[in-house]
Each structure stands twice: as C-alpha cells, then as structure tokens.
Amino acid sequence: MHQFQPYPIELLELNPFTKISSEWMLIAAGGKEKTNAMTASWGGLGVLWGKNVAFIFVRENRYTKEFIDKEEYFSCNFFEKKYLNDLKYFGVVSGRLEDKFKTSGLNVDYKENIPYVDESNFIFLCKKMAAVPITEAHFLLPEIKEKWYSGKDDGNLHTLYVGEITDVLAR
Numbered sequence: 001m002h003q004f005q006p007y008p009i010e011l012l013e014l015n016p017f018t019k020i021s022s023e024w025m026l027i028a029a030g031g032k033e034k035t036n037a038m039t040a041s042w043g044g045l046g047v048l049w050g051k052n053v054a055f056i057f058v059r060e061n062r063y064t065k066e067f068i069d070k071e072e073y074f075s076c077n078f079f080e081k082k083y084l085n086d087l088k089y090f091g092v093v094s095g096r097l098e099d100k101f102k103t104s105g106l107n108v109d110y111k112e113n114i115p116y117v118d119e120s121n122f123i124f125l126c127k128k129m130a131a132v133p134i135t136e137a138h139f140l141l142p143e144i145k146e147k148w149y150s151g152k153d154d155g156n157l158h159t160l161y162v163g164e165i166t167d168v169l170a171r
C-alpha cells in the first residue's frame with residue numbers, strides 16, 4: 001500500500017489537456033463492499049458554483065456508471081506510463097464480466113469509504129455536485145451524433161458529472 005499526501009490544489013501545474021487526453025485516467029467509484037473502475041480520456045478541470053471541480057463524461061452502458069450514480073463520491077486516478085497496459089485493460093473490459101481489480105495488477109484502496117487506485121501517483125477525490133444526461137437535443141452540430149454516437153456504442157449517450165474536488169492526493 002502506498003503513502004499519499006494531501007497536495008495543495010493551488011500548487012498544481014498539470015496540463016489538463018495532455019494529462020486527460022493522452023495519459024488517460026481511471027475513474028473509480030463504489031465502496032468497501034464493491035468498487036469498479038474504467039478508463040477515461042474525456043473530461044476537464046475547472047471552477048463551477050464556487051468550487052474547484054472535475055468534469056467527467058460516462059456513457060450509459062458503463063458498469064462504473066452504476067457505482068457513480070449510487071455513491072456520493074468518485075475518484076479520478078492518474079498514472080505513470082508503465083501502467084498503460086492496465087489502463088487499456090480497464091478501458092476494454094467491463095467490470096460486469098470480470099473483477100478488474102482481481103485480474104489486473106492494480107489494487108483499490110479507500111479514504112474513508114471513497115475508492116482510489118493504490119498504484120496511481122495522483123488522485124482527485126470528487127464529491128458529486130451534478131449529473132447531467134446529455135441528449136441528442138443538446139447537440140448543436142450534426143457531426144457530433146455522426147462521429148460519436150453512430151457506432152457500436154450507438155444509443156449510449158454520455159452523462160456529464162460535475163464533482164467538487166475535495167482532496168488532491170499525491171505520492
């Protein structure tokens with residue numbers, strides 16, 4: 001088990017564009033009885049309703065969504081490059097079919113009841129503030145539906161979750 005320190009958010013120097021889109025993250029949600037996680041490369045960091053927030057976008061069919069919806073918190077976990085294969089695995093296999101924490105080299109740990117990934121080197125714990133299902137009526141450009149919602153995930157639109165970043169953990 002690794003030791004994490006609280007990290008002051010005002011000292012953050014990370015680039016959210018490269019961090020999220022190229023390095024990816026694992027979104028973990030659940031509790032001590034059961035936790036699931038999935039890879040994500042869409043999302044953002046910012047300020048809303050007077051809070052520092054993370055935005056994530058989760059399609060309807062993701063098993064992780066059930067855990068996010070049920071619990072008060074989710075976590076965004078970032079990794080060194082050597083964990084790329086684990087991130088790929090968490091991004092193609094569903095926790096409905098395999099317990100991904102049992103079959104991978106990654107382990108889940110908890111701050112109080114909030115799950116995070118122990119091998120991560122940087123974590124946001126996020127308290128849900130809003131869950132906004134994005135519907136086709138929200139698209140202002142036709143190519144969004146064509147490009148992102150016409151393949152095998154057709155019909156599984158995204159829900160936007162806004163989470164207040166309550167803790168930044170680093171090691």
Ligand SMILES: Cc1cc2nc3c(=O)[nH]c(=O)nc-3n(C[C@H](O)[C@H](O)[C@H](O)COP(=O)(O)O)c2cc1C
Nearest residue numbers: 038039040041042058059063064091092093094095
């Ligand atoms: C690089 C990468 C990025 C991904 N980004 C997202 C994302 O932002 N939102 C999403 O809903 N799914 C995303 N996925 C797909 C999920 O990670 C994938 O469907 C996963 O198997 C879901 O697992 P679950 O059913 O256990 O939740 C991504 C997959 C990969 C490989």
